[in-house]
Amino acid sequence: MPNQQDIDADVVIVGAGLSGMIAARKLLEARLTPVVLEADDRVGGRILTEEVMPGLPVELGAQWIGDTHERMFALAAELGVETYPQFDDGETSYDLVGSGVLRESEFHSRFAGELAELERVLRRLDELATEVPVETPWLAPQAAEWDAITAGAWYDAQGLSPVARTLLEICTVGILAVPTAEVSFLHLLFTIQTCGVTSELFAESEGGAQTTRFVGGTSEIPRRLAALIADRIVLNAPVQLIEHSADTVTVSCRGGLVARGRRVIVAISPTLAGRIMYDPPLSGIRDQLTQRLPNGSSMKAFFIYDEPFWRADGFNGQLISDVGPARMSNDTCLPRDDHGVILMFLEGDQARTFGRLPLAERRAALTAELVRHYGSKAAKPEFYVDGEWSDRQWTRGCYNANLGPHVWTSYGAALSAPIGVIHWASTDTATYWSAYLEGAVDAGERAAQAIIDELAG
Structure with a gap:
């Protein structure tokens, strides 16, 4: 125009x-x-694809859709944008609560009991979420009780082992991009209910929220x-x-x-x-609402190598760690391209802390983490790029707004009402x-x- x-x-x-x-x-x-x-x-x-090397776009913003995202699949087909599955072959690498770096098979064997605890809590979350009406979450039968506590406080009350509690925190922060101590338990249940069940939120394999990517970038x-x-x-x-x-x-x-x-x-x-x-x-209630809806804190860091060397060692490029700086990573290689690309997520406190460091210092810390998990080949990427969303003037954070305690029940009706x-x-x-x-x-x-x-x- x-x-x-x-x-x-x-x-x-x-x-x-x-x-x-x-x-x-x-x-x-x-x-x-x-x-x-x-x-x-x-x-x-909050969608941002940048071509950092000729023919190699990376997703500094939104990247995936999931199997139940019918509108997005239909939109991509209508616009002529092809999709392809997220790479997921191989083992995840873990380093939690002093365990040291363990392959997925060893981690699951050593902590089978703790993982069973986690599964029990996830199923309970699914049950409670069904009681939250997505159009009016403040009318849930226990809305006042759930909105008065944080998701973190509810997690702490479940009697979980350190490994299970840490895994639960990492998975939740990976969705909300804020510590669970800052989010209303009602808001967590609302989020689960809008997305189906916890398995769809937390999984990257079949049925998850991160199963499919777009050819050419989002x-x-x-x-x-x-x-x-x-x-x-x-x-x-x-x-x-x-x-x-x-x-x-x-x-x-x-x-x-x-x-x-x-x-x-x-x-x-x-x-x-x-x-x-x-x-x-x-109205005052609308203004009070927007004062209480901070955006999440997140950044993505990409390491680009001449090849995806971790695949030859049987890894899928995913790590889960409480050592950091990143809590999770992902293999984001492109189809029909020989480069190896690992994406590291810094969300919540990690984004706030490491996003403020000089780039060289942040890159060095992330490189050391990759070396711990994947060996010396991870030390020398061909290219590195990262981006923190709170620094972007017209976004000021990702992935979304999160409601803290008492916000849904006090102000939620003003969120989308014209x-x-x-x-x-x-x-x-x-x-x-x-x-x-x-x-x-x-x-x-x-x-x-x-x-x-x-x-x-």
Whole structure:
């Protein structure tokens, strides 16, 4: 769209992440005119693929979909983006609670009892999660009790061995990107319920949330969506003010651009939505909500080698460790490419601590960890790159917003409920696979359909 100062549309959309562009496409299909205002110089939001070497893209942002992510599989097929399975052959390497580095077979043999404890707790989580209605989690029978404690406190009360408790923490932080001491137990159960069962959240093999990747990188999805609505997207347009009345909105951006419409969809994370000025001001409960919805802390670090040498030793490239700096890793090699690529995750406290170190110091610490697990060949990568999401001006954290104690029961009703002509859409507001790409599509479609229904009436 030309960089004009005044734009008229049926619906103004704030944010060109996946939710915003899905909403725009759905509105266009309904013969309504959207305009998408994006603060950044690119589309995609928390999706970010960068080609760090010729022909070798890495995913600094969202990377996987899972077997039950039907909307994302359908979207990829529609856009002509091919998919391929995540590599999972071989053994995981463990180093937990002073065990030293152990291959998966040895770890499972030595700690069979502890793993049985963990399985018992996961099944109990599944049972409790079924009592949480995803549309209204604050109405769960034990909502007040569950929202008054943290997930970490509930974990601590289960009588787990150090190995089982540590594994549970690592797996949960890998999903929420914050320590379990910061998250309401009700929010954990809500997250499980929106995704099915714990096995779908925690597994990387069949049935898990991380089973499939996109040929060319995840950014192929927003890039191709943007091509369909290119004349309706304005980049470098940070929204500062939304003025709203009973049937109109005026959205003002830094630099003077103004967009007017009949409805607005704010398709950014709740904490960023709370930084926009509204006239008249939003209700106190909505503002109090956004003050209590911090984004998670996460970063990804990629080591690129001339070959995936760990595979020859029978490893799948995954490590699970409480020694660190990374708690987990993943083989992210590309099909039909000879390079070996290992992705290391730093989430929660690890992202906060090591994300602040000088790059060379952080790289050295991560390299030492890989050497402990995979030997001296890990010491000399051809290339290294990492990225911490809280430093990105228009994101300020990943993977999603997490609700601490008392937030769902005190403020949860304001999370996705429209306020007059203002609608909300981001994966944080989804009721199916919240915090995932699937959730972003769910949220965008829901907000767009609500507006279609309103304007049709």
